[in-house]
Structure formats: structure tokens, C-alpha cells
Amino acid sequence: MAETSRPLDALNNARNKRVIIELKNGKQFVGNLKAFDIHINAVLEEAEERENGELKRKLGVIFIRGDTIIFISPA
Amino acid sequence: MAETSRPLDALNNARNKRVIIELKNGKQFVGNLKAFDIHINAVLEEAEERENGELKRKLGVIFIRGDTIIFISPA
Amino acid sequence: MAETSRPLDALNNARNKRVIIELKNGKQFVGNLKAFDIHINAVLEEAEERENGELKRKLGVIFIRGDTIIFISPA
Amino acid sequence: MAETSRPLDALNNARNKRVIIELKNGKQFVGNLKAFDIHINAVLEEAEERENGELKRKLGVIFIRGDTIIFISPA
Amino acid sequence: MAETSRPLDALNNARNKRVIIELKNGKQFVGNLKAFDIHINAVLEEAEERENGELKRKLGVIFIRGDTIIFISPA
Amino acid sequence: MAETSRPLDALNNARNKRVIIELKNGKQFVGNLKAFDIHINAVLEEAEERENGELKRKLGVIFIRGDTIIFISPA
Amino acid sequence: MAETSRPLDALNNARNKRVIIELKNGKQFVGNLKAFDIHINAVLEEAEERENGELKRKLGVIFIRGDTIIFISPA
Numbered sequence: 001m002a003e004t005s006r007p008l009d010a011l012n013n014a015r016n017k018r019v020i021i022e023l024k025n026g027k028q029f030v031g032n033l034k035a036f037d038i039h040i041n042a043v044l045e046e047a048e049e050r051e052n053g054e055l056k057r058k059l060g061v062i063f064i065r066g067d068t069i070i071f072i073s074p075a
Numbered sequence: 076m077a078e079t080s081r082p083l084d085a086l087n088n089a090r091n092k093r094v095i096i097e098l099k100n101g102k103q104f105v106g107n108l109k110a111f112d113i114h115i116n117a118v119l120e121e122a123e124e125r126e127n128g129e130l131k132r133k134l135g136v137i138f139i140r141g142d143t144i145i146f147i148s149p150a
Numbered sequence: 151m152a153e154t155s156r157p158l159d160a161l162n163n164a165r166n167k168r169v170i171i172e173l174k175n176g177k178q179f180v181g182n183l184k185a186f187d188i189h190i191n192a193v194l195e196e197a198e199e200r201e202n203g204e205l206k207r208k209l210g211v212i213f214i215r216g217d218t219i220i221f222i223s224p225a
Numbered sequence: 226m227a228e229t230s231r232p233l234d235a236l237n238n239a240r241n242k243r244v245i246i247e248l249k250n251g252k253q254f255v256g257n258l259k260a261f262d263i264h265i266n267a268v269l270e271e272a273e274e275r276e277n278g279e280l281k282r283k284l285g286v287i288f289i290r291g292d293t294i295i296f297i298s299p300a
Numbered sequence: 301m302a303e304t305s306r307p308l309d310a311l312n313n314a315r316n317k318r319v320i321i322e323l324k325n326g327k328q329f330v331g332n333l334k335a336f337d338i339h340i341n342a343v344l345e346e347a348e349e350r351e352n353g354e355l356k357r358k359l360g361v362i363f364i365r366g367d368t369i370i371f372i373s374p375a
Numbered sequence: 376m377a378e379t380s381r382p383l384d385a386l387n388n389a390r391n392k393r394v395i396i397e398l399k400n401g402k403q404f405v406g407n408l409k410a411f412d413i414h415i416n417a418v419l420e421e422a423e424e425r426e427n428g429e430l431k432r433k434l435g436v437i438f439i440r441g442d443t444i445i446f447i448s449p450a
Numbered sequence: 451m452a453e454t455s456r457p458l459d460a461l462n463n464a465r466n467k468r469v470i471i472e473l474k475n476g477k478q479f480v481g482n483l484k485a486f487d488i489h490i491n492a493v494l495e496e497a498e499e500r501e502n503g504e505l506k507r508k509l510g511v512i513f514i515r516g517d518t519i520i521f522i523s524p525a
Contacts (some may be wrong), residue, residue, distance in 0.1 A: 005493040041082040116157040191232040266307040341382040416457040
């Protein structure tokens with residue numbers, strides 16, 4: 001991974017790559033990170049909702065509101 | 076879907092299309108996305124509330140306050 | 151309903167009409183929408199609190215703080 | 226009640242009158258509305274805390290932080 | 301009590317007097333109000349924590365973060 | 376304690392002294408207050424986590440996010 | 451540890467060192483602190499999730515949203 005001096009640089013390095021996003025309500029979404037902003041609003045493509053590591057449903061494109069997110073990490 | 080470099084571009088691509096909005100309290104609304112703003116306040120037309128995938132009630136036009144929203148995705 | 155390009159336009163279209171406001175704590179208020187602002191603070195007249203669709207109490211004029219609101223929809 | 230084009234006009238109309246304030250934790254305060262600001266911080270005089278419509282305690286002057294308030298309505 | 305046209309005027313009138321502060325978690329602190337700011341951050345001196353009206357512990361000086369406060373009232 | 380006209384003056388008086396910080400989740404940290412800012416983000420040195428007054432673990436230096444704090448008081 | 455007059459100085463001293471981050475939902479992440487910002491958004495490398503001190507899963511790089519964090523401390 002490239003150098004990151006600011007947190008959003010790390011998200012930028014993950015753009016167009018597969019990431020896992022965990023939400024405050026315990027849900028997990030996996031998909032290709034297409035976009036994000038300073039509020040950490042994020043857009044995934046080819047997104048799936050997972051529960052305990054198992055596929056729960058396929059969602060295609062999904063816009064996730066930043067304030068519901070706990071973390072974003074490469075999948 | 077068109078290219079999205081910012082999250083709100085993805086919402087713009089969904090304008091006038093049928094979307095599902097999931098709220099922090101677990102409720103789901105399906106309707107035509109007519110409007111949204113930077114707070115993710117959103118307006119749906121021909122909106123329905125669903126519970127576990129089943130129709131619970133029809134609401135027509137509905138204004139949803141952005142801070143209650145977890146995600147927005149094409150229906 | 152008139153065209154709405156921004157969410158607050160939809161609220162403006164509902165001004166002086168009967169609306170239902172659902173709150174984060176599950177309460178529902180029905181009344182005539184007299185005023186709102188960018189925080190979605192809202193004032194209803196001839197307001198009633200409802201529980202499961204039944205009248206619980208009459209409140210007359212009521213000022214509702216915006217951050218407690220989930221959605222506003224024509225009644 | 227006088228015309229209200231903005232929500233805070235409705236509060237202004239209630240100034241020096243007896244109001245009920247319901248809080249997010251379910252508590253209710255009744256008193257004379259002496260002051261409020263854009264955060265909906267509010268000051269009541271001759272205030273009482275009520276529970277299910279019954280007097281729980283008398284508080285005299287009380288400053289209530291706006292972000293705890295659900296609604297304000299004439300008592 | 302002197303006239304209050306703004307809510308913080310009421311707090312100013314209570315400065316150096318004994319007040320009760322009730323928090324969102326149900327705790328109550330009683331002490332001399334020495335300082336407050338626009339966030340309602342507050343400092344009490346000779347402070348006590350009370351539970352159901354009984355002394356739980358003495359704290360001396362205490363800085364309370366404003367966003368935890370429900371109300372402030374003369375003790 | 377020196378005069379405090381603003382709440383942060385009280386924190387300034389506690390700088391380099393032993394304080395107790397109580398968090399919204401009920402945890403308590405005791406340590407030397409080395410730094411704080413307007414968000415009430417705070418840094419303790421020689422910090423300990425306590426539960427019901429008993430030592431739970433030693434943490435050394437700890438950065439505590441301000442919005443998790445209920446109060447700060449001399450230990 | 452070097453002198454810290456502001457809380458973010460303490461985080462800066464921890465940059466590139468191993469830290470533990472505890473979240474509001476009780477989860478703990480341990481990793482090398484690569485980046486943070488004024489919202490306390492933080493990036494860890496070689497990150498692990500721990501539960502009661504035991505390794506739960508390895509995550510590599512992880513971006514953690516600041517408003518979910520309780521504290522950051524050297525591991």
C-alpha cells in the first residue's frame with residue numbers, strides 16, 4: 001500500500017478495489033469502492049450484504065451514509 | 076451505471092428511478108427518488124413501506140430526514 | 151404534486167396541508183403543516199398524536215424539533 | 226394563533242404562555258416559556274415535571290438543553 | 301429572578317448559586333455553578349452526585365460536558 | 376482552585392494534576408491531565424481504567440475522544 | 451513521550467507505533483497508527499481485531515471512522 005499521511009489517502013488507495021464496510025448496526029457490506037467523501041459517505045458496486053461471513057443478499061450499487069460506518073478495510 | 080467520482084453522483088444517477096432506502100430503525104421504503112440534498116434528506120414518490128420484503132403500507136410522497144438513512148440502492 | 155428538485159420543495163408543496171410526521175421514538179403526529187426550516191423543525195396546527203392509527207391525544211399547535219423526525223408524508 | 230411562516234415564530238407566539246415540553250427520555254415539563262434560542266434551548270418558569278399527566282415535582286426556573294426536546298406545545 | 305430574554309441569561313442568573321444538573325444517563329449533580337459556555341459545558345464547585353435525592357459521592361470541582369446535560373435548575 | 380469564568384479555565388487549572396474522567400459507557404479513567412481541546416478531547420498520562428473504584432488495567436498514555444466524556448474532576 | 455500541549459500532539463507521537471483503539475461498540479483494534487485527522491478518523495496497518503485480549507481476526511489496513519472511537523493508547 002502507498003504511503004498515507006491522511007486517513008482519506010488510505011481510502012483513495014482502496015478506490016476501485018474490493019472492500020468490506022462494517023456498520024454501527026453490525027451489518028457488513030462487501031463491494032468495489034467507487035466513491036467516498038469527507039463525511040465518509042461511500043458508494044460500492046457489485047455490493048453484497050453479509051452476515052457472519054455468509055452472503056445475505058446482492059445489492060448492486062449502494063450508497064452508504066457515512067455516519068453509519070464503523071470501518072472500511074480491503075476485503 | 077455512469078461513472079461516479081463522488082458519492083452524490085451515484086444518487087444523481089438514481090434520480091427518477093426506483094430505489095430502496097433502509098433506515099437506522101430497520102424500516103425500508105421503496106419509491107421513485109425525486110430529490111435529495113447534501114444531508115441525504117430524500118424525497119420518494121409512489122413510496123411503500125416494506126417489512127421483511129412485504130408491503131406494509133403505501134405512502135405516496137414521502138420526505139425522509141437524511142440522518143435516519145443507512146443506505147440507498149436501486150430497487 | 152408539483153416538480154421537486156430539492157427535498158425541501160416537497161415540504162413546501164405540503165404547506166397548509168394535512169401531513170403525518172413519524173418520530174424516531176415511534177410516535178406519530180398528524181396535523182396541518184404550517185412551517186418548517188432547514189433543520190426540519192416543523193410546526194403543525196390541529197395536531198393529534200396517534201398510536202397504531204388511533205387518536206391518542208389532541209395537541210392543537212405543536213413545534214417538533216427536526217432531529218427527532220424520521221419522515222413527513224401527506225396524511 | 227398568529228401566522229407562522231417559520232417554526233421559531235410559533236415558539237415566539239408561545240412566549241410567556243404555559244407550554245408542555247416533552248423530552249426524548251419521556252419526561253414532560255410544564256411551565257411558562259420565558260426564553261428559547263435557535264438550538265431550542267428553552268427556559269421555563271413555574272415549571273413542574275409530570276409523569277403520565279400527574280405532578281412529579283416542582284422545579285421553579287429550569288433551563289432545558291434543546292437537543293433533549295421532542296416537542297413544545299401550549300399546555 | 302431577573303428578566304431573561306435568552307436561555308443563557310437564565311444560566312447567568314444562576315451563576316455562583318446552587319443548582320441541580322440532570323444528565324441524560326439519569327445522574328444528578330448538585331453544586332455551585334461557576335462557569336458555563338454556549339455548548340452548556342458547565343463547572344460546578346462543592347459538587348455532589350445524588351441518586352434518588354440521596355448523596356452518592358462528593359466530587360469538589362467538576363467539569364460536565366454540555367451534550368450530556370438534560371436540564372439545569374436552582375437546587 | 377483559581378477563579379474560573381469559562382468552563383475550559385477549570386480544565387486548565389487541572390492540567391498536570393490527577394483527574395478522573397467518566398465516560399458515557401460507564402468506564403472511568405484516572406490519570407494526569409496533559410492536554411485537552413475545545414472538543415474536550417483529552418490526554419492522560421499514567422492512566423488507569425477503574426471499575427467501581429478498583430484498578431482494572433494500566434494504560435500509560437491515553438487519548439480520549441471528547442464526545443465520549445461525561446465529566447472530568449480532580450481525582 | 452515528548453511534551454504534548456494539544457491532544458493531537460499525543461496522537462502524533464504515536465504515529466507509526468503500535469496502538470490499541472477501543473470503539474463505542476466495545477470492539478478493540480490493534481495496529482500501527484499510520485494516519486489520523488481532526489475528526490480522529492484513523493488508519494491502522496497490520497491491524498487485528500481483539501476480543502477480551504484474544505485475536506479475533508486479522509484485517510491488514512483499516513480505516514476507522516473517528517466518531518466510533520472511545521480512546522487510542524499505545525499497545
